[in-house]
Amino acid sequence: MNESAFLSVFTPSRTAPEDLEAIFVQRHALLADAVERVRESAGSGHKHHLLFVGPRGTGKSHLLTLLVHRAGSDESLQQSLRIAWLNEDETSTTLLELLRRIYLALSKRYPGDYRADDLEPIYDLDAEAAERLLASLLLEKQAGKTLLVALENLDALFEGLGKTGQQRLRAFIQEHPVMTIVATAQRLVDDVSKRNSTFFGFFQTEMLAMLSVEEAAELLGKIAALNRQDKAAAFLRSPTGRSRVRALHHLSGGNHRVYLVLSQFITGDNINALVDPFAKMVDEMTPYYQERIRWLPPQQRKIVEFLCSRERPTPVKDMARHLFASQQTISSQLKDLRAKGYVQSAQRGRESLYEIAEPLMRICVEIKENQTPGPLRLLVDFLRVWYDGVQLDERLSACGEGSLARHYLQAAIDRNSVWGNLRAQLLVEDFRSELNDEQREQWMSLIESTVKLSEELALACGELAKGNHELGMRYLEEICRETDKYSQPVIEAAYAIAAITYFEFNRIEAGMLMVERLLELPNASGDLVSIALNRRGTIYEELSMPEKALKDYSHVIEFGDVAPEQTAKALLQRGRIKGQMGEIEEALRDFNSVGELHDVSPDLISRAHYSRGIALRLLGDFADAIAANTTAIEFPEKSPETLANALYNRGLLYSMTDRLEDAERDYATILTIDNLPDDLSTDAHFALALVNFMLGRWNVGMARLADGLGQLTAKSQPEEVLFTAMVAFVYASSLTTAARKQRIAELAQVFEQHHASTYLGEALIHHLGSIHRDPNETPSPDNLEQWCVAWEAAGTNSEALKLPLRLLRTGTDFLKAGAQDRSVLLDLNQEERQILVQTFGLGED
Template identity: 35%
Template sequence: MMKSPTIFSFTPSLMNPADLESIFVQREAIAADLVDRIRESVLTPTKHHSLIIGARGMGKTHLVSLVYHRVQAMADLKERILIAWLREEEWGITSFLKLLLRILRAIDPLDPAIQQRIEALYELSPAEAEQSAMSLLTEIIGDRTLLLITENLDDLFKGLGDRGQQQLRAFLQNSGCCTILATAPRLFNGVQSRNKPLYGFFRPVRLQELTAAEAVQLLIRIASLREQTELVDFLKTPMGKARVQAVEHLAGGNPRIYVIFAEFLSRESLEELVQPFMALLDALTPYYQSRMQYLSSQQREIVEFLCDRKYPATVKDIAQRCFITSQTTSSQLKELKEKGYVNVESIGRESFYALKEPLMRICLGMKKERDGTLKFMVDFLRAWYSKDELDMLHQRISDGFVHKHLELALQESNINEKDPRVAICLDLIKSCYDLGLLDDELQYIQKLTTIRGTGEDWVKQASCQLRLEQLKEALISCDNALAIEIGNCNAWYLRGCCLGMLNRYKEEATSYIQAIFYQPDFYNAYYNLGIALVSLGHYEEAISSYDMAIRFKPDFPQAWNNRGTAFARLDHYEDALTCIEKAIKIDPNYVDALGSQAEILLGMNRWNEGSEAIKNVLNLFQKTNKSYSGDAYLILNGLLSQDSSQWQSRITDLINWFDPFPTAVTNGLVSACKKLISPLISDTTATLWHDTWHELTHQLPEYQLPLRLLTTALHYKQKPDDPRVWMELSIEERKILQQALGIDSVAPRD
């Protein structure tokens, strides 16, 4: 039976300590540091006072509860510490006396002797009661340390006033027996103003919002705690990741909202999602309404304006619509940002303000709905489902309440460009692209994915990351695009490009096949698929893929060239030359094709003709300061089958010709090892090939690795069943040779 422990979103202090630990993320270092500071306060004369800063819902009470239980569980502190944990809202504390009374009651509310002595205090005058309460507290503490835990310290200080704060300071300094762990939604004058009594007493500890990865970790831990194995698996799927992104949008990094939404993530059916979600919003509305009570009238007006507005607004827009000056608006927005109500985002020279939690706008907007159209439901659907999913659901659900809101959500998805930030981002992205400022371009694309986050936006990001060779990041961007739109052929294509650069050729080929599935005339995908298949040694399939690229783009010189080199790798040199000649006819200045033509001529033993051609091509590459694009494999593959009496002179020619580009020959030499171990080449011929290369290149530094690989390939040919031959190479070198030979492992051959 599924375990269902209660997770209290608003009062985590009621939770089981083990459950608190099991869903704790991000803040382990903070928790450990707080415990260490409390421990030092108990065991030494040094007393620390810590203030945890975080907006409402950021997990302050969860952290405090966890620290409380850890300290309470320390056996060596049991006889040396007293803990007084005040209630989260202590509205009745309006003087130092009342603070003392609350502390006394919190120390041991079940001890009748203490409670009787507390009751006796009410028979005294306030001044007498205060002195007696202080004496009683000091007596109860004795030689122990009091850990005072108080939440919402800002409200407590407001109730105490300056006089009460002065008395608290005097008590802390004179008694030397108290350490405080407190929380507040933000820093306030009572602790940061130099003219306040307790200035400098507290070390602030700021809580950060959860990142997307930390949110996933939290949700997985909640699911694991509830033994929801299917949900744990679901969170790792593209749809699960998309759901987490939706919650991230709605929650604004607020851990409390992630906890609340954990129940909804795996609900696949829209019908089973809508009603529970509406009930949740109804339950959350009082929470957000209560948060409005903490704001001034001008701040409420600004928040209300941002609730009604779909997109972030500039200071000028807010000031104009609220009929207040820009200076006042800026001041109020600064306070709202410090309190955790709004976010500010700079794009170019503009700053845009928006509610930190879009869910707040949705909940507060519920009270305004009068026309039967629930705008909050439209907002939720747009956040929760991709455009493709909305379209599919709209077609499946043909009428009724849900259909109406799906239709509105689809309409709004199509006009998302109304957000003024989108146009600014697009202009800046284009400018950076034109100027070649890749890092800046990526920065603005990342803003665009945060603002709008369509599949195409993620594709833009993947493309820029690919150009920056941020391959793993580009793969994640491709996956994000596909989570939104599985049929995005450009995302599949770029994914293939990333995998190819990571030498993951099988996955690369699969990605191109998917791109072609969704766009059958995608000639670049066919072309790149051919390249991947060549890397896998599947030359005939590669030729078929190049055929399809040419079918959809007949004047595609690169496809003709690669088709030719694939034929050459099958020793079909005449077919290869025909393809290369077509590539050159399309583009007479295509140096890669000219190089392929020269290599094939040399591989065909047309040495005089080929030697002039290759020297001309290499000169062209030198003049343009470009690296040679070939690898001399076609030359060496052919040379291996030619008269061995000519090897020494011809290998010497190759070494001299390619002196500016030695890697072309070294790479070709390694690639040719596959033919070397084939039955077509005798052991005697293979040994002579090996010895010739060693004689001519053993003193050249750049040839040392290829020579080691060549030696191991020869030994493998001679003793295929002896695994000791591989011990001559390092693990990385084995992988290189293994790939060149086209074998899956270094185990003996069949």
């Protein structure tokens, strides 16, 4: 077994500096900045004074020890800097006593330059003369050098010095600018923070935060690495290890000292080795926390003592009830306690829940309240977090009768039987407090459900919810690799969530692979599986692979034991694809099936109705199609997009049945809907333009067309059939040749002004094909020629229309010649000829 490094829990200076460096976390930038300020103080007349503030156990001593070590070992400072590191347990009530402590600290570090015997003369003088002599002695020895005074508990020093002593110290520092102070304090006292205090604005103050989950995991991992405990380090990096650390973080409150104690157990897994140092830490910190509680006013003290006795975060109404006070009174006191750092709060809906900010305060109060000795609750809860039920039973059976370890293990088992899985509860509570409203809405139900299957799976979901996608995916991928460690429901969920996340970040190939692995599992089904399949179906559609998309949607529909919402989505998508394939009756059956499902969102039901409307229109049943779209429009709680689509489809049906005023009203209503996708808004403008053309309102229609073209963006995908319909309307109009030429010129101009001539060119070619395919029309060669000449004149100066007009000219000549002589198409190059071949449906030679 490797011998572990000695890591002092209470006195970091007793630990080797290189070991402190090895386990240092969280404050690298802060330490580097502090050392640089000391270096600047030693090299110039400008002296920096630093103060680090934080409760006990937050790593202040660790930080100060490393600062002294780095400054003391910096070769560039050997001649210009002297360091006096004061004993934190000594008391100074006068400047004389403080200067004496500084001198003695220097004599220990530099015995050749600062001999303790040199102090003997001051003991024969009165205090004032002794102070002058000692100050003179210090200044003489400091000639040309800067004195770094490193001290802890600045708050205690200032309390001992009192106002007079503080004033004399400040005067000494100002009159003799040779000193730079780096200090720590457990709280930001009035002697530093109040405007009328002697040292207000004197220190550059840094408030030290507790460890985050990531920093705690890093600290434990570094301790394991320092002790060459590779298995422990690997475990801490694993999803299981990280989930344990996350749950443990809830108990420790991010306290460095707690983690330092617990690391002895985590890396050694010896319960007996944990109890003694933990109890020692509690004994050492209990007086401090008792004193902090005594500082509080009586009402606040009662609140803190009450919260120390609670198992879980507590709402204000419960505190008010137990403390016989009004909720307003308790809320007011809690606001002050939160500002002082005693309590912290989290939201559950509209309710605020409060708990003690420092778990060690709770356990120290618990110790004093117990009349008879018993297991420390925090230590018991640690065992509940670190072991599952089976592991607790195994360790209990291996413990000797009457041992302290057995006492704690039994207490952990007993509490589990009453309170359930603490680790799962803490993981859920932790993420609930960390996520914002939107993240909670999207992820909390999944986290709560997956934690019942696997803490590692819940941890992965939590990290994904927070936006830590790389870390969350790493955890998922580890689960997917180690399938022998988990049950099939866990593997199914991991594959499905991984697939969904890969698709979200456009890692299509990886997502496809995960779905394939998912489907290889026997009888794989469930909500997450259906979501992954539905998502892959949409990917297949985007890749123009409708047959594969249909297979995925059908798979979901056949499950039978998934959320109706997913079944409804699959039915809608499958029906839409079948409709595109011309299988209208089958598409209609799918849309009808959505309406037969229960517990489906109103928006999906509304979408099913307007999709029915599309299918019925294609079947020629216009009356029922209008009714279906009307149902969709009137259905409650639908999305803006669904409402707009239903209005658009009904407007189209009204247009087809000569109810143009009704169509105009539906299209105009679309433009009043908030939060509408741009494409739907522009299409409504184009539809309104077409309807107004048909109503004989050419100028109104042109204004609507201009509005729509003005909203087009580079990503727009307007409904091109609308432009083709506009071209067809002008072609079929009974206008004079001159009037039609004028309108063609106006159309060309408005498209060119809005840089949209490409759409117009495509519409011209599509219309040319429709002329050829219309069995009821035998186009007049003269009419075709006038049509083509008008467009050629209108598009003379349009670069975007050059190719379409070339195609229009050759296509017109082909139709004028009876659409039989393909040699006419030889006026175009091969690529351009192919466009017309497809447009006219001529097939290959």
